[in-house]
Amino acid sequence: MSMERLWIDFLNSDWHDWRGSGKSADRLDQPDYVLAFARDQGYGQLAYPLPEELADLKSLRELLRRQALRMADGKKPEEGIMKELNQVLEKAAYTRKLEENGEGGWQVVSVPVQSGWKHIKADIAASFAETIRNGEESRIRICTNPDCLWVFTDFTRSRTKRYCDDKCCGNLMKVRRFRARRKEESES
């Protein structure tokens, strides 16, 4: 699994072609993508979300995107958004269960009250809450290639990472700047 948090991977389901073809795709509408997402994040084999579950997931994504934009701008989380997020978190209820730990002893495990997409949605909100708790909000970036807009965490010490990937978007933008400069020079 990537180093990114669950909520960031989730945001990036809204895909834009970084190469600038203008193509984009809401991958939450693609069953193959959605089921692989659940599997890769450790939720096992789920059915594709029901229409109201899908609408719920998309509204959460919209909420988190608005917040990520603020973070990338160095702004604090917006109160209204936090309120809505807390409502999602409230639904992330767990019960506890005592079970044998396989070594002759016992352990208490947390069992989510809800299953499936409702549970995943709450986990996504919880992973966002963790980013804030860890003080990582100042590391949230949105790729500065305007065609890309990929959300990522800047783990560099200098906190100056501007592109989701220096080899892809970074190079592309370098080439674009170079061409623009050459055009300017030839026109002057």
Ligand SMILES: [Zn+2]
């Ligand atoms: Zn990018």
